[in-house]
Structures are given as structure tokens and as C-alpha cells.
Amino acid sequence: MDKKEILKTSKEYExxxxxxxxxxxxxxxxxxxxxxxDIQKGMNxxxxxxxxxxxxxxxxxxxxxxxxTGKIINRFNNIPTTKEELSARLKMIYTLSTxxxxxxxxxxxxxxxxxxxxxxxLDKSNKSKTNxxxxxxxxxxxxxxxxxxxxxxxxxxxxxxxxxxxxxxxxNSYVHVEKETKDGIYVSGIKTPITMSLYxxxxxxxxxxxxxxxxxxxxxxxxxxxxxxxxxRYALGPDVTSLCGEFCPAHGTKYLNKxxxxxxxxxFIPKERxxxxxxxxxAAIFANLFATLHRFSYLACKxxxxxxxxxxxxxxSEFNGTKGEYFxxxxxxxxxxxxxxxxxxxxxxxxxxxxxxxxxxGAILPDPVYSNMGKYVAxxxxxxxxxxxxxxxxxxxxxxxxxxxxxxxxYGPHVSPLFAxxxxxxxxxxxxxxxxxxxxxxxxxxxxxxxxxxxxxxxVEAEKVAIYGNxxxxxxxxxxxxxxxILDK
Ligand code: SF4
Numbered sequence: 095m096d097k098k099e100i101l102k103t104s105k106e107y108e109x110x111x112x113x114x115x116x117x118x119x120x121x122x123x124x125x126x127x128x129x130x131x132d133i134q135k136g137m138n139x140x141x142x143x144x145x146x147x148x149x150x151x152x153x154x155x156x157x158x159x160x161x162x163t164g165k166i167i168n169r170f171n172n173i174p175t176t177k178e179e180l181s182a183r184l185k186m187i188y189t190l191s192t193x194x195x196x197x198x199x200x201x202x203x204x205x206x207x208x209x210x211x212x213x214x215x216l217d218k219s220n221k222s223k224t225n226x227x228x229x230x231x232x233x234x235x236x237x238x239x240x241x242x243x244x245x246x247x248x249x250x251x252x253x254x255x256x257x258x259x260x261x262x263x264x265x266n267s268y269v270h271v272e273k274e275t276k277d278g279i280y281v282s283g284i285k286t287p288i289t290m291s292l293y294x295x296x297x298x299x300x301x302x303x304x305x306x307x308x309x310x311x312x313x314x315x316x317x318x319x320x321x322x323x324x325x326x327r328y329a330l331g332p333d334v335t336s337l338c339g340e341f342c343p344a345h346g347t348k349y350l351n352k353x354x355x356x357x358x359x360x361x362f363i364p365k366e367r368x369x370x371x372x373x374x375x376x377a378a379i380f381a382n383l384f385a386t387l388h389r390f391s392y393l394a395c396k397x398x399x400x401x402x403x404x405x406x407x408x409x410x411s412e413f414n415g416t417k418g419e420y421f422x423x424x425x426x427x428x429x430x431x432x433x434x435x436x437x438x439x440x441x442x443x444x445x446x447x448x449x450x451x452x453x454x455x456g457a458i459l460p461d462p463v464y465s466n467m468g469k470y471v472a473x474x475x476x477x478x479x480x481x482x483x484x485x486x487x488x489x490x491x492x493x494x495x496x497x498x499x500x501x502x503x504x505y506g507p508h509v510s511p512l513f514a515x516x517x518x519x520x521x522x523x524x525x526x527x528x529x530x531x532x533x534x535x536x537x538x539x540x541x542x543x544x545x546x547x548x549x550x551x552x553x554v555e556a557e558k559v560a561i562y563g564n565x566x567x568x569x570x571x572x573x574x575x576x577x578x579x580i581l582d583k
């Protein structure tokens with residue numbers, strides 16, 4: 095490792111996970127969680143972000159000199175300060191996402207970034223009577239100096255949605271402070287579903303909502319090693335055992351987004367790792383900062399997904415011979431319907447960068463309206479794009495014969511004619527493409543992808559609220575403008 099470089103190898107990352115105290119439960123307690131195939135596939139996704147940082151082909155994109163330490167670090171752990179850094183960050187997420195669909199490591203970086211801006215605002219509003227920002231800087235230095243890929247846990251279990259936390263019968267529906275001592279706080283509660291939580295060394299916790307004075311014990315932000323005393327992690331569904339076999343795409347056989355639930359049972363958080371503690375007015379500020387930043391990150395992975403879908407649509411129409419050669423074909427229009435989303439979301443990303451503002455903390459904040467609108471548009475259209483792909487591929491992806499038969503001397507010649515399409519395309523290639531479409535549109539994992547696209551980083555309602563809330567001044571100008579040319583003539 096170069097003196098100035100703090101870049102762990104993927105082997106070192108995996109070794110750090112394996113050295114932690116096991117606390118992961120799937121259908122039973124896992125003594126060796128990183129031997130579990132699904133968890134391993136999730137770990138492989140994060141490993142790729144370490145491998146790419148070492149790879150000369152991607153190194154410039156994946157790394158940056160830290161203004162804090164002067165060392166070369168993984169870009170995910172850097173706090174962006176310029177528009178160029180915002181662009182590079184999105185390019186990095188796009189590049190990883192074209193291989194793994196969800197880069198996952200964005201969540202930790204976005205959590206650090208949100209805390210960097212939020213703690214600065216909080217200390218300033220407290221007239222510097224608190225030192226949350228300095229604590230965060232110390233923590234950031236620790237993360238950078240050890241090249242840790244943290245997870246960020248925001249969403250609480252939430253219980254009865256009509257009641258605030260203090261009126262919930264089940265107190266653990268929200269992560270809350272149980273007790274405070276001079277050395278720190280004790281917290282309990284459930285955060286779920288939390289991306290990357292099963293294969294990380296550190297968990298950053300942020301409030302998920304705004305809280306009133308009576309719920310101020312939920313207004314808490316902190317960071318904690320993921321094997322700390324009192325933490326339990328649960329591997330969540332779906333069961334993806336169908337993602338295997340020689341014709342399954344690498345995405346299913348090697349990579350997976352395996353979500354986790356994190357339960358805090360009276361976990362001690364030392365003072366120096368607490369970044370918000372009872373200042374309830376700031377709970378919403380922290381939550382909204384994270385939401386904006388994570389939705390901004392979506393503006394990189396979603397164009398990647400739409401580009402993957404565009405390529406898939408083009409390939410299946412080529413394989414099937416429906417590329418517009420006969421008069422009823424409207425394939426080009428269908429491909430266009432998918433592809434246009436990539437352009438729209440990418441344009442939102444460019445606008446969010448163009449209108450970004452440097453905050454008092456020194457960190458830059460992408461424009462919240464364009465960030466939220468980009469995520470909103472990407473999510474809203476996703477089921478339509480999936481449906482177009484299903485339409486274009488016919489019913490073969492969900493009705494494939496067992497793959498072993500293709501290789502069988504006896505049955506291979508019987509089933510191969512099913513795959514006869516354009517001359518020159520082998521049965522194997524046709525099988526692989528249809529299997530990929532099945533994985534992407536009709537497997538358990540496809541369901542996870544669709545749910546993730548809807549709810550990840552907040553659902554569309556939350557995005558609308560953010561867009562509306564940040565657009566009130568402009569919208570009232572719209573009203574004034576119409577009044578002027580209609581009523582005040
Ligand atoms: Fe990153 Fe979230 Fe997109 Fe996954 S879904 S690549 S974690 S922004």
C-alpha cells in the first residue's frame with residue numbers, strides 16, 4: 095500500500111468482516127455468516143468498490159485526495175465540495191451499477207455527507223455550545239483512515255402510522271434513547287430494511303422523521319460498530335435460490351442486494367460517536383438531508399438500470415427477429431420508451447449539479463428539487479419499463495426448460511428447436527438472454543428491485559412533499575404571473 099494511499103483490498107475488507115463477533119440471524123443464528131451464499135453475494139458487491147479502487151482502469155474515478163487527511167481515499171468516503179466532485183461521484187455509482195445494478199456503498203457515504211452538513215448547522219444554531227461537527231470530523235477521519243464502508247440506517251419499523259413514537263404501544267418501533275449517562279447514551283429499537291447492514295463494519299444511524307418535543311428521545315444520530323454489544327442483525331428475504339445454474343447471469347450468481355434488519359437492544363453509544371441527541375427540530379433536517387443526497391445518488395444508478403433495460407430490449411428484438419423488419423413492428427418505439435427515462439433522469443442529475451449550492455459546512459448540496467424529481471420520475475416509470483420488456487420478450491423467460499437439458503445428449507436436440515430464431519444465434523445465447531430477462535423482470539430478486547425502486551430512499555409521496563416544500567416560492571410566483579395576465583389586466 096502506497097504511503098499516501100488508504101485503500102483496502104477486497105480481501106482485507108472481507109477479513110475485517112470475518113473478524114467481527116457474529117450477530118446475524120437468518121432462519122437460524124449464523125456462526126459463520128460470510129459462508130452464507132446470499133450474504134457472500136452481497137459482500138461481493140461492496141468488494142467490487144474496493145477492487146475498482148485498486149484497478150488502474152477505474153482508480154481515478156474511484157479515489158480522491160481527502161481534504162481532511164491529504165491521503166488518497168475511496169471516493170465514497172469523501173465529502174464532495176465542488177460540482178466536479180458531484181459529477182465524478184455519479185459517474186462512479188453509474189459505473190458500478192452497470193455491473194451490479196445497486197452499488198450499495200452509496201448509503202454510507204450519503205450518511206456521512208448528510209451528517210457533515212447537518213452537524214455544522216446544528217452546532218451553529220446552538221451558538222457552538224455543542225461540538226457535534228467536530229465529533230463527526232473525528233469519526234470521518236477514522237472511516238477514511240481505515241477505508242471502512244459503513245451502512246446508514248434511517249427507516250424505523252414505525253408501528254402504527256397514525257401515532258407518534260411516544261404513543262406507540264411497541265416502544266421499539268422507533269430507535270430511541272433509553273438512558274443517558276455522562277459517558278454516552280443507551281439506545282433501543284428497530285431499523286429496517288437497511289442496505290449493506292449485513293456486510294459492514296460500521297452502522298451510522300439517522301432519524302427517519304421529524305419529531306416533536308414529546309418524541310425528542312427519537313431525535314438521535316450516532317455511529318456504532320455493527321457487532322457492538324446488544325446489536326442483532328437479521329438477514330431478510332427474498333429467498334433467491336433460483337438464481338443459479340450455468341445460464342444465470344453474473345448478477346444473480348455473483349452479486350445480490352441482501353437487505354438486513356438491525357435491532358438495538360439497549361446498545362451503549364459513547365459520547366464521541368453521538369451526532370444528535372434530543373434536538374428534535376433537527377431530526378427532520380438530518381432526515382431530509384440524507385433523503386436529498388441519497389435521491390441524488392439514485393440519479394446515477396437509475397440511468398444505469400434503464401440503460402441495461404434498453405440494451406436488453408434491443409438484444410431480444412434482434413434475437414427474436416422483431417427489429418422492425420415487418421410492418422406491424424413497433425419495437426423501436428418500445429425501446430425508445432425505456433431509453434427516454436435514462437435521458438430524463440440523467441438530465442435531472444445534470445440540473446441538480448448545475449443548481450447545487452455550497453453549504454456553510456463547506457460541503458456541496460445538490461439541488462433538492464431536481465434530485466427528488468429525478469428519483470420520482472425514475473421510480474414512477476419503472477413498472478412500465480419492466481412491462482415493456484416483458485411484452486417484448488414474449489413468454490419464454492418464465493417458461494424455460496431446465497438448463498441441464500440443453501447439454502443433454504438425449505434431450506438437447508429435442509429442446510433446442512425451441513430456441514431457433516435468427517440464423518447464427520446459438521441456443522445457449524438465446525437461453526442466457528431469456529434467463530437474464532427472467533431474473534430482471536420475474537424473479538424474487540426482480541420483485542426486490544421493483545420494491546427498492548419505489549421505496550428505497552423514501553417513497554414517491556416523500557419525494558412529492560420534498561419537491562413541493564422546496565418549490566413553494568416558485569409556485570407562488572406562477573400564481574402571481576397568471577393573476578397578472580388574467581385578472582389584473
Ligand atoms: Fe446507491 Fe441507493 Fe442506487 Fe443502490 S439504490 S446504487 S444504494 S443510490
